[in-house]
Structure formats: C-alpha cells, structure tokens
Amino acid sequence: MRPLDRRALGRALSRIANASVAESLAGMQGTSPNAYRIGMTGPPGAGKSTLIGRFARRRLDGGAQVAVVAIDPSSPLTHGAILGDRIRMDHIADNLRLFIRSLASRGANDGLADNIADVLATLDSYPFDEVILETVGVGQAEHAVRSLVDTLVLVLIPESGDQIQAMKAGMLEMADVYVINKADLPGADKIAREIRAVLKLKQRVGASWAPPVIMTGAADANGIAALDEAVSRHQAYLRNSTNTEEVQRRRLEYHLKSLMIRSVAEILARETNSTAESLHAAYARVVESLRKGIGR
Ligand SMILES: Nc1nc2c(ncn2[C@@H]2O[C@H](COP(=O)(O)OP(=O)(O)O)[C@@H](O)[C@H]2O)c(=O)[nH]1
Ligand SMILES: [Mg+2]
Incomplete structure (x- = not known):
C-alpha cells in the first residue's frame, strides 16, 4: 500500500475547494476511478457522523485505507461549516490510514458542495x-x-413518518442499504x-439485489x-x-453539469449588468462568453 501524503492531499483539496472552473479542469488530468465509494445520507441529526465514525473504524480494522468526506449544511448567514462531525469522529482521527475532510454545502442547490465531484476525483489520485x-x-x-457513489446507505431514524411518505412517493427507493439508526429509541421496529x-412492493422483478x-x-x-x-x-x-460504463457515464454527467453551472455562475459574477441591455442581448452575451471558453 502506497503511504498517504496527508499534507499534499490537504493542500490539493484546499486548492480544489477554491478553484475556478479552469483550475478545476487543469487539476482533473490524470485521475481515474479508484476507490470504492460509500455514500451515507439521511436527515440532519440522524446520527450519520456518529455511525460513520464507528463504521470507518471497522473498515480500518479490515486493513483498508479510508477517506471520509462530510458535507456540512452551512448556515446561509455565516457560510460556516459545522465542526461537530469532526469531533464525533475524533476517536478514529489519529489513525494514519484515515483521512477526514469536512466541506461546506454552500452554493450547490442539490445539498452537496459545488466542487464535490472535483474533490472525489482528487481523492482518486x-x-x-x-x-x-x-x-x-x-x-x-x-x-x-446516487450518481457519485457505488453503494448508497440511507440512514433513517424512528419517528420519521414523513420519510416513509417520501419513500412511498418514490424518492427514497434508490438506496442499496437502509439503516434505522438510534434503534434504542421507541418506534424503531415499526419503521423497519x-x-x-x-x-x-418496490422490488423489481428479476432484481438480484434486495436492499437490507x-x-x-x-x-x-x-x-x-x-x-x-x-x-x-x-x-x-x-463487482459481479x-x-x-453506465456508472462512469452517470459520474461524468454529474461532473460536467456541476462544471457548467459553475461556469455560468462565474460569467454572471464577472459581467456587470447593464440596464441598457435587453434580456435577449444579455443572454446572447453570456452564451457567447461560455462558447469562447471558460475561465477567461
Ligand atoms: N439516542 C441516540 N442518539 C444518538 C445515536 N447516535 C447518535 N446520536 C446522537 O444524535 C445526535 C446527532 O448525531 P450526529 O452523528 O451528529 O448526526 P448527523 O447530523 O446525522 O451527522 C448527537 O447528539 C448524537 O450523540 C444513537 O444511536 N442513539
Ligand atoms: Mg453529520
């Protein structure tokens, strides 16, 4: 196992976190899918960070070199990321085969971080x-x-009736593994x-994976x-x-989409609005800027 250059990685991720689209593209050369990615998602306070701390410990005990990336919903007022995740994972943080990084979710409207695809691609190198x-x-x-990870774990807690409703509406049927966390609380058996x-009911005919x-x-x-x-x-x-190809296509599509959204945001931030200009003219100018290339 190649030793982990933590300082180099820390620097690379800080660079990527503040990169323009042009810088991101330059930094993405030579990365190829490498690590097995596990996503853990669920409502705030479901105990995800606590669970990941314990889960990561088991994976480390199994000999794996592990990175944890936690996306914190940052306050729109302060743009500050919550440090709690880091603290909850502290008991494993001194393991040399483990790397933990928190990112703020500012910007991206899908609840992820703008540059999460860049961050994951960087980890692949x-x-x-x-x-x-x-x-x-x-x-x-x-x-x-879903499009960024290999295995998606959905973490739910007892007394989450809304979650079941959402699930019936088809939103949550995409996980590979379901966890009812805080099973010490009343109602865990019921929700399970x-x-x-x-x-x-949702199990597709012929599907060979039944989510536990x-x-x-x-x-x-x-x-x-x-x-x-x-x-x-x-x-x-x-593995079997x-x-x-389909997985790669989905990842590429997500990455491309996030770069395009950032490109448009960069152009809009750079080009001052002239009230003398018509909507059509302004639109055409922004499209032209995109066409000419990003990062200029
Ligand atoms: N009752 C109970 N509380 C828990 C459990 N796991 C975590 N918590 C508490 O739930 C709160 C939120 O935990 P955290 O891991 O930060 O949740 P996250 O927001 O999903 O990452 C903390 O106060 C934890 O101590 C559990 O298994 N049972
Ligand atoms: Mg957390």
Missing part, C-alpha cells in the same frame, strides 16, 4: 481503498449522491417493518457489524454485476 461520503438528504441530494414492506434494512444504535455492536457486512456484500455484488 491518492491511494484510498474506500471513500465514505456523508451528506444530508434533502430530496435532491439523494439523486446527486414499514420500510421492509415498501421495499417489498439494518437496525443500528450507538450502544449496539451487532448493528454496526451487520452494516459492515451488508456494505461488503453489496460491494461484492457490484456493475455496468461500469
């Missing part, structure tokens, strides 16, 4: 076996994360039963072992069944 991505599930985020029932529903809690060792096992089982399943 470092020797990680696994990358765990924590995101807050805000509807759009599940779709976006309901989700299993919904999944059974796992109960976990911060004080329960069996749950985390079951999650570890379920993720490994899905990883093995993907993934349409790699």
